[in-house]
Amino acid sequence: MTERPKVIEKPDVLEQPDILKPQPPAPLVTFPIEVVVPEVRQQTPAVGQRATRADGRLHGLGQTKYIDDMYFPNMLFAKIKRAGIASAHIKSIDTKEAEAMPGVIAVITGRDIPCNSFGPSLKDQPVLADKRVFHAGDGVAAVAAVTEQIATEALEKIKVEYEPITPVLDPLESLKLETPGVHAPSSNIYGHKVIKKGDVEKAFAESDRVFEGTFRTQMVEHVPLEPYACIAQWDANGRVTVYSTLGRITLGRADVARTLGIPMSRIRIVATVVGGNFGGKNEIRAEPAMALLSKKTGRPVKCVFTRAEEFTSSTTRHPLIMDYKTGVTKQGKILGRKIRLVLDGGAYCSWSETTLGKACILSAGPYNIENLYAEAFVVYTNKTMTGAMRGFGAPQVCFAYESHMDDIAKALGIDPLEIRLLNAFDEGSLSPTSQKLHSVVVKESLLRAAKRFGWNGIGNGGNGNGA
Amino acid sequence: MVNVTLKVNGETRSASVPPETTLLRLLRDQFNLTGAKLGCDVGDCGACTVIVDSKPVNSCLMLVGQVEGREVLTIEGLANADHLHPLQKLFEHFGSLQCGFCGPGVIISAKALLDENPDPSTEEIRDALGGNLCRCTGYTKMIEAIKGASCILRGEEVPAVKSA
Numbered sequence: 133m134t135e136r137p138k139v140i141e142k143p144d145v146l147e148q149p150d151i152l153k154p155q156p157p158a159p160l161v162t163f164p165i166e167v168v169v170p171e172v173r174q175q176t177p178a179v180g181q182r183a184t185r186a187d188g189r190l191h192g193l194g195q196t197k198y199i200d201d202m203y204f205p206n207m208l209f210a211k212i213k214r215a216g217i218a219s220a221h222i223k224s225i226d227t228k229e230a231e232a233m234p235g236v237i238a239v240i241t242g243r244d245i246p247c248n249s250f251g252p253s254l255k256d257q258p259v260l261a262d263k264r265v266f267h268a269g270d271g272v273a274a275v276a277a278v279t280e281q282i283a284t285e286a287l288e289k290i291k292v293e294y295e296p297i298t299p300v301l302d303p304l305e306s307l308k309l310e311t312p313g314v315h316a317p318s319s320n321i322y323g324h325k326v327i328k329k330g331d332v333e334k335a336f337a338e339s340d341r342v343f344e345g346t347f348r349t350q351m352v353e354h355v356p357l358e359p360y361a362c363i364a365q366w367d368a369n370g371r372v373t374v375y376s377t378l379g380r381i382t383l384g385r386a387d388v389a390r391t392l393g394i395p396m397s398r399i400r401i402v403a404t405v406v407g408g409n410f411g412g413k414n415e416i417r418a419e420p421a422m423a424l425l426s427k428k429t430g431r432p433v434k435c436v437f438t439r440a441e442e443f444t445s446s447t448t449r450h451p452l453i454m455d456y457k458t459g460v461t462k463q464g465k466i467l468g469r470k471i472r473l474v475l476d477g478g479a480y481c482s483w484s485e486t487t488l489g490k491a492c493i494l495s496a497g498p499y500n501i502e503n504l505y506a507e508a509f510v511v512y513t514n515k516t517m518t519g520a521m522r523g524f525g526a527p528q529v530c531f532a533y534e535s536h537m538d539d540i541a542k543a544l545g546i547d548p549l550e551i552r553l554l555n556a557f558d559e560g561s562l563s564p565t566s567q568k569l570h571s572v573v574v575k576e577s578l579l580r581a582a583k584r585f586g587w588n589g590i591g592n593g594g595n596g597n598g599a
Numbered sequence: 600m601v602n603v604t605l606k607v608n609g610e611t612r613s614a615s616v617p618p619e620t621t622l623l624r625l626l627r628d629q630f631n632l633t634g635a636k637l638g639c640d641v642g643d644c645g646a647c648t649v650i651v652d653s654k655p656v657n658s659c660l661m662l663v664g665q666v667e668g669r670e671v672l673t674i675e676g677l678a679n680a681d682h683l684h685p686l687q688k689l690f691e692h693f694g695s696l697q698c699g700f701c702g703p704g705v706i707i708s709a710k711a712l713l714d715e716n717p718d719p720s721t722e723e724i725r726d727a728l729g730g731n732l733c734r735c736t737g738y739t740k741m742i743e744a745i746k747g748a749s750c751i752l753r754g755e756e757v758p759a760v761k762s763a
Contacts, residue, residue, distance in 0.1 A: 182740075184694045191699025192687035192706060194634025194674030201633035281617075357638045357646055357700040357734055407636070407700030408734050439639040 187405070198407045199361035199375055204432040207363070208237055210425055211283035212260075212271040212418060212435070213290050214445065218299035218514040219314075220265045222272065222292060230275060230289040235282035238428040239290070241273045245420060246393035252383060252415050254322065254481035256315060257517070259391050259420045265294065266314060267479035267514050269444030274418065276425040276433050299514035303453060303476040306511040314479065314512035322477065323485050323510040325492045327564050330503035335468025339459030343540050347456065347532035351476070352449035354521055358407020359442045364422035365432040372423045373400045376416075379409045384416045391420040411520035412446050415482060447519030450487050450510070451476040454495070454532040459503075464544050464551040468503035471495045473529070475510040475518070482519030484510045491525025496564045497533035498574050499555040504564055547589040549582055603663045607632065608676030614663075622666050623647045623658035626673060634674035634703045638732070645731035648704035649673045655711035657730070674703035677710060685751040686710060689744040697735030705731045709745045717753055721746070 190196045227239040242248050242262025249255045261270040273290050277283035300306045306320040313320055336342050363375040372392070378384040381401040389396040406413060418435045425433045437445065457470040473491055477484045492508040541551040556574040563569055581587075604613040607630060614629040626632040626649070635658055638646035642657040649658045650672040677684045686706050689695070696702040705728060712719055712727035719727070724742050733741070747757040 182694055184691060185697070187699065188691040188694060188696055189683070189687070191696040191702045192690045193678055193683070194703040196699050197633070198636070198700065200637060201627075281619075355734060357644060357698070357732065358636070359638070406698060408698040410734065436637075439641065439643075 196405050198358050199363060199377055199404050199434070200358070200436050202363060202375060202404070202434075204363065204365065207432045207434055208276040208278060208425070208429060209280040209283050210274055210276045210418070210422055210433050210435040211280065211287055212421070212441070212445075213273040213275070213287045213292070214268070214441065215261060215265040215270045215272050215292070215294075216268050217265055217294055217296060218268050218301070219297040220294035221297065222261060222263055222265060223295055224291075224293045225273060226291040227273060229291070230273075230286040233277075233282065233286050233289060235278045236275060236286045237278065237431070238276045238425050239273060239286070240421060240424050240428065244424055245391055247391050250387040250391050250416060250420075251481055252483055252519075253485050255390075257480040257482070259418070267516055269441070269516050270479070271418070271421070271445065274421040274425060274435075276429055276431075280436075301513055301515060303451070303474050303511050303513055306476075306513050307474055307509060314514055320512045321509050322481055322512060323475075323488045323508075325488055325508045327492055327496075327504065327506040329501070329505075329564060329566075330468070332468040332470050332503045332505040335503035336457070336459040336470075339467050340462045341540075341544065342457065342459045343536070343543065344455070344457045345532075345536050345539055347452075347454045347535055349449075349452050349454075349528045349531060351451045351478075351516065351518065352521065353443050354408070354410040354412030354446070354448070355442065356406075356408030356410060356412060359439060360413065360417055360437040360446055361435065362417075362419050362422055363432055363434045364419060364426045366423055366427040366430075368430075370394070371398045371400065372426070373402060374419050374423060375402045375404055376419060377404060377406050377409075377413050378416065379406065379411075379413050380415070383414075384419065387416045388419050388423065391416075392423055410522050411483075411524075412448075414520045415447075417446065444516055447482050447521070448478070448516050449521040450478075450484070450491075450518040450525060450528065452491065452525070452528040452532070454529065456532060456536045458536060458540060460540060460544070462544065464541065464546045464554050466499055466501050466555050469496055469501050469506075470504075471506040473506070473508035475508065475525070476515065477510045477512055478515045478517040479512065480517040482517050483524070484518065486520065487518070487525040489525075490523075491529050493563070493565055494526050495529040495533065497530070497537070498557045499533075499552075500557060500561055501555075501564070506564065549578060549587060549589065552578055601663060603667055605666050605668060606670040608671070608673060616663055618662070618664060620663045621659050622649070622651075622656075622661040622663065622671070625663050625666075626658060626671070632673050632675050635707075636700055636703065638700065642730075643732070644701070645704045645708065646701050648707045648731065650707055650711050653711070653714060655708045655727075655730075672707070672710075674707055677706065684710070685748040686713070686745065689747040689751070689757075690741070693740045693744045693747070695736060695740040695744045701731060701733045705733065705741055709741075709748070713745070713749055713752060718749060719745070 242260035245259045248258045275283045275286040366372045381403045385401045422433045453474040455472040459468045488510045541548045559572045600615045601618045636646035638644035642660040647659045750757045
């Protein structure tokens with residue numbers, strides 16, 4: 133048993149701010165409220181304090197302008213026709229009937245996009261699918277009309293002829309070399325990482341017990357309350373202004389320049405207030421299509437995704453299949469761990485490389501493990517693309533290694549807290565990639581948490597559920 | 600097209616709109632009141648909540664034909680240029696909103712609750728916010744702000760808040 137560090141207690145009650153003192157019963161409160169702005173480099177006692185936001189008042193008044201709250205004179209409303217089929221060749225797209233509808237001003241397809249590919253790392257995403265559909269949420273045409281309703285109705289009039297292709301849906305199937313490539317002729321494995329430390333097979337041979345487990349997580353959508361939205365305005369000088377909810381506007385600007393085939397100096401991206409991002413608004417979606425509709429019509433064009441499109445046609449969190457094998461002593465000390473991660477990347481790369489790297493580095497958990505072999509693959513499937521989402525792969529592996537730790541503790545008859553205290557990082561521990569770690573308080577945090585919710589260990593009056 | 604006349608934030612307003620227009624679209628597109636938000640358009644998220652005749656409703660599910668002659672209160676009607684409602688003041692003070700998109704709907708739901716029940720319990724507040732989704736901050740700070748506002752409205756001291 134390791135020595136338990138001292139827990140520093142914090143006061144339970146914060147000092148009462150003046151604003152909360154009794155006030156006269158008048159239902160309305162007078163402006164202005166004093167706002168204290170700290171000096172540059174002034175150390176503020178932020179930790180343990182509540183924070184207010186500079187824009188908090190406008191939010192509460194309903195005066196914050198998100199993209200859907202903006203209107204420009206003569207503006208058109210755009211909708212995107214979705215493929216609705218996971219994998220197919222596009223044989224033809226007939227937009228004539230939609231174009232003839234009263235109120236429809238312009239229709240574009242993938243063939244109108246000057247350079248129909250983009251992406252944060254691999255340039256594998258089309259703005260609108262032209263020859264091939266890679267997942268059901270792919271856009272195949274975009275309509276600009278005088279009202280959103282007319283645009284929506286026009287989508288029904290667009291006739292697309294598909295030649296279906298058997299989709300690849302299972303990431304483990306996709307991993308096999310004989311499986312047809314989603315983006316043939318390339319292999320479905322588009323990212324790979326290995327972290328090796330010590331000799332894991334030797335460690336297993338020296339272990340008292342070796343445990344194995346497979347853990348899976350599902351696809352998760354960010355569901356920002358504000359659906360994806362943008363407004364594009366192409367002016368007569370050949371410059372385009374895009375109002376965007378993007379979290380990374382400089383990257384977005386480069387992607388818009390690439391897809392439109394015009395220099396970045398002609399593109400202005402205005403970052404608006406974002407109604408929730410969580411990683412789901414980190415790359416362009418319909419911006420180039422809206423810019424082209426604006427160019428074609430000479431009018432500003434707005435596009436707001438429906439909630440359904442937000443699920444099918446924006447990025448999601450990678451589902452992971454995680455195989456763990458861990459060798460331990462009878463006391464629960466980890467001697468070696470071997471991990472294989474398979475990330476389901478969906479149809480496009482997006483931020484998969486970042487996710488792959490972070491998941492792999494963190495997959496061993498916050499534990500001192502001398503012998504480690506972690507290998508991660510990310511594969512294409514004909515499903516909604518996966519990308520950045522809070523933690524970039526960290527939550528998935530955390531679920532796996534902590535579940536695995538609980539399984540090991542249970543089998544050895546050790547308290548789940550004790551097995552973590554026995555193996556957890558200390559000040560100066562080396563990470564799996566040999567980074568020296570500082571400000572390490574894993575054990576202190578665990579002990580404080582255990583004390584707060586009265587953990588007595590399984591079989592000692594605790595409920596054994598961890599909370 | 601149908602003609603509709605109703606009272607919005609104390610003012611009589613009229614419009615001529617297609618019959619499938621929702622109250623939310625009427626407020627946003629015809630009256631330029633963009634405080635109520637379109638989050639899901641199917642009544643799940645509550646970002647479009649407004650008060651109709653003292654009851655909170657999802658305005659994305661109400662058609663214009665249902666609001667003829669009725670009284671609607673939106674977030675814009677809660678404050679004027681000089682005054683904040685205690686709910687708005689405490690939501691700001693407690694940092695109850697992050698991206699803010701759910702905020703107008705949450706505050707309107709809270710207002711409807713406090714109009715009916717001036718001293719709600721935590722459970723009653725949770726229940727009143729049952730139809731309002733938040734993805735950023737969570738509900739703890741909203742509940743504290745609503746409790747605080749109920750105290751201010753009753754002329755009582757706002758109780759101390761426990762640290763995290």
